[in-house]
Structures are given as structure tokens and as C-alpha cells.
Amino acid sequence: MIDSYPQLHAKTLTKVNLKKQSYPVICAELGAKGGNVPCVLFVSGVHGVELIGIQVVIALLESILSRLEWDCQLQQLLTKIKIAFVPIVNPIGLLRSTRCNGHRVDLMRNAPIEAESKVTFLVGGQKLSSHLPWYRGHQGVEQETRALIQYVELLKACSTSLISLDAHSGFGMTDHIWFPFAGSSKPVSSLGQIYYLEQLYQSSYPYHNHYSFSPQSLIYRTHGDIWDYLAANESDKPFLPLTLEMGSWSWVKKNPRQVFNFAGLFNPQKQHRQVRALRKHTVFMQFLLDLAASRELEHMSAEGLKLQNQAAINRWFQR
Ligand SMILES: [Zn+2]
Numbered sequence: 001m002i003d004s005y006p007q008l009h010a011k012t013l014t015k016v017n018l019k020k021q022s023y024p025v026i027c028a029e030l031g032a033k034g035g036n037v038p039c040v041l042f043v044s045g046v047h048g049v050e051l052i053g054i055q056v057v058i059a060l061l062e063s064i065l066s067r068l069e070w071d072c073q074l075q076q077l078l079t080k081i082k083i084a085f086v087p088i089v090n091p092i093g094l095l096r097s098t099r100c101n102g103h104r105v106d107l108m109r110n111a112p113i114e115a116e117s118k119v120t121f122l123v124g125g126q127k128l129s130s131h132l133p134w135y136r137g138h139q140g141v142e143q144e145t146r147a148l149i150q151y152v153e154l155l156k157a158c159s160t161s162l163i164s165l166d167a168h169s170g171f172g173m174t175d176h177i178w179f180p181f182a183g184s185s186k187p188v189s190s191l192g193q194i195y196y197l198e199q200l201y202q203s204s205y206p207y208h209n210h211y212s213f214s215p216q217s218l219i220y221r222t223h224g225d226i227w228d229y230l231a232a233n234e235s236d237k238p239f240l241p242l243t244l245e246m247g248s249w250s251w252v253k254k255n256p257r258q259v260f261n262f263a264g265l266f267n268p269q270k271q272h273r274q275v276r277a278l279r280k281h282t283v284f285m286q287f288l289l290d291l292a293a294s295r296e297l298e299h300m301s302a303e304g305l306k307l308q309n310q311a312a313i314n315r316w317f318q319r
Contacts, residue, residue: 008065014147016092018102023091025147030064031078038292039082039159041152042285043166046107046226048093048100052246052267052277053167057087059278060285080293084155089144097263101144104130105137108222110145111229115183115221125223136224145226152230161238161298163197163288166227167281169246170266171219173253175211175280176245180232182216182225187317189231190240192309193297197240199308200296201287208283215316216243238297244284246277 012024031037042060044053064083067074088094092102100106109125119125125136141149156162177198180188188194198213216225227241248266255269268274291297300308 013086013151014143016102016143018092018095023095025086025089025091025144027151028061028085028087029082030068030084031082032080033082035158036160037081038161038163038295038298039084039155040288040292041084041086041155041162041164043086043089043148043164044168045086045088045090045094046148046166047168047170047266048090048095049097049263050099050167050169050266051094051263052169052248052274053244054087054094055274056167056244056246056278056281057085060282061085061087063282077289077293081289082155082159083289084151086148086151089148099133100135101142103137103139103142104135105142106134107142107145107148108226109134109136109224110142111149111224111226112141113183113224113229113232115223117185117221119183119222120220124221134222148226149230156230156235156237156239159237160295161240161292163238163240163242163292163297164227165242165244165285165288167244167246169248171245171249172247173250174247176219176243176247177211177213178216178219178243178245179213180216180225180228180241182220182222182228184228185215185217185317187309187313188215189234190238191312191316192305192307193238193300194240194242195312195315196297196300196304196308197291200291201284205283205287210280211244211284218316240297244281 008028008030010026010028013027014025015022042057044057090101090107093100122134125134126132127136179194202209227243231241268277
């Protein structure tokens with residue numbers, strides 16, 4: 001047992017206003033101080049209605065805080081890495097149970113990046129009307145989008161590598177792990193490292209890999225994806241922006257009455273399904289922490305990276 005284990009530090013990234021009330025976007029950090037360590041970031045609540053993602057990320061934070069009181073392996077782990085959380089990017093969306101923010105803007109269509117080719121109609125982001133979903137906004141980058149972008153850039157700058165996992169729900173029957181690009185069919189610069197991460201997860205936890213990994217553009221294309229914007233700049237350090245898209249249609253299929261409730265399209269309504277969703281991602285999230293601490297991604301040889309990259313191109317880009 002180490003004498004003083006790492007404490008949680010929280011700070012406000014920005015505050016958004018609604019009817020004279022102010023709501024903070026908070027980040028919380030745990031673990032090693034200084035810039036010489038890898039970092040893992042967990043993000044949720046970009047879409048306010050997707051409550052289950054927020055619950056998954058907060059459950060992880062609570063579990064870590066609870067285990068830190070006795071778990072010496074976790075205490076040791078946190079001397080080697082930093083863990084960061086932004087559990088509610090869109091507090092007004094959460095309050096109103098909407099996908100968009102207080103200005104009706106979909107934050108995941110609002111980053112300053114255009115898709116390189118035609119996007120999926122409406123879903124890909126639109127500037128026709130704020131009364132239609134997937135609105136990109138007319139006032140530039142929203143406060144919440146900017147706060148998340150700046151925070152991720154700060155973490156990138158002061159860490160030796162960064163893995164991020166942004167939790168969402170609402171698409172498909174199964175759980176997906178998506179990565180950039182959403183607006184281009186080009187491979188992302190960390191493609192080889194992401195492929196290697198998946199291979200390691202598959203070989204280490206073959207009975208826990210219920211995820212379908214792919215670049216988001218293979219599923220549907222969008223403008224203004226925050227992770228596209230952050231991944232578009234070449235980085236000399238590994239940066240692996242992952243999106244966990246929990247397949248909510250399976251909850252709706254099992255409980256069709258959920259379609260009459262907007263939040264029911266994105267969240268399990270029965271308690272046992274909620275509990276299942278909360279425990280389903282623990283192994284993967286803990287794997288990300290252990291992988292970061294191993295520095296396996298940082299120490300890949302140029303030759304090894306080239307092989308992983310080629311395997312990834314063969315898998316996802318030869319169509
Ligand atoms: Zn979402």
C-alpha cells in the first residue's frame with residue numbers, strides 16, 4: 001500500500017447559461033502529475049439525451065475512487081498514468097433530455113471541419129434549420145465544443161500518448177468502437193496503433209470483445225465531428241480517439257414500447273438492462289488503462305507500426 005494515493009482534481013472547463021442559471025462543464029483528473037506519462041480520457045454527455053453513456057463513465061470513476069482505498073495495483077497504476085474524465089459535455093442537453101445543446105446545436109456536428117465528400121442526408125449535419133436534428137449551428141464553434149477541443153489539445157500536449165473514449169448510444173444492434181474519420185475515407189494517422197489495440201484486446205480478452213471496430217465513415221459520414229477535427233492534425237505522439245457507440249436498438253427490440261419515449265430510443269429502460277450496460281464495458285475500459293501504462297503503443301517499432309498499418313488498410317480500406 002502506498003502512503004498517499006492520488007487524489008481527484010476537478011476543474012471547470014467552461015460554464016453555459018440557461019435562464020439566468022449557469023451550468024459548468026467539469027473535468028476531473030486522477031493519477032501521475034507532470035507531462036511524462038500516458039493519459040486516458042473518458043468523455044460522455046456530448047448528446048444530453050444519451051444518459052447511459054454518462055452513467056457508464058461515472059460508474060468507472062466511482063469504481064476507481066472506491067478501489068483506490070485498498071487496491072495497491074490500481075494505486076501503482078496511477079503513479080504511471082493520468083486518467084481524465086469529462087462526464088457531461090452538454091449539461092443543458094442533459095437537463096432538457098435533448099441531443100443538442102441550449103442553442104439546438106448538435107455538438108458532434110459543430111467542430112470546425114467539413115466532410116471531404118457528400119455526407120448522409122440530415123444525419124451528417126445540416127444548416128437548414130435549428131428545428132431539425134443534427135443542426136451544425138450558424139454561430140461558429142459552440143462553447144462546449146471549444147472547451148472539449150481545448151482540453152483534449154492540452155492533454156495531448158502534456159502527455160506522452162493519449163487514448164480517449166467518448167461514450168454514446170443510439171445506433172445499431174451491437175456495440176461499436178468507431179474512430180476517425182467520420183467525414184473522410186482517408187485513414188487516420190494512428191490507424192496502425194488502433195488496429196494493434198484491437199488485436200491486443202481480442203487476444204487478451206477474447207470473450208469480452210463484443211465490439212465492432214471501424215472507421216466511422218464506413219457506417220455513415222458527418223460534418224463537424226470533434227474527434228475528426230482533433231485527429232486531423234498530425235501528431236508525433238500516439239493519439240487514439242475512440243468512440244463507444246452502444247447499440248441501443250437491441251434495447252428497443254426487447255422493449256418496443258420504448259419508441260414512445262424519446263429518451264427510450266437511446267437508453268435502456270428496464271433496470272436489469274441498465275445494470276448490464278453498466279457492467280458490459282468495464283473490461284474494455286480497464287484494458288485501456290493497463291495498455292496506456294504498459295506504453296506498448298509508444299514503443300512500437302517503425303517496422304511493427306508499418307505492418308499493423310498495412311493490415312488495417314487491408315481490413316478497412318480495400319473495398
Ligand atoms: Zn451520441
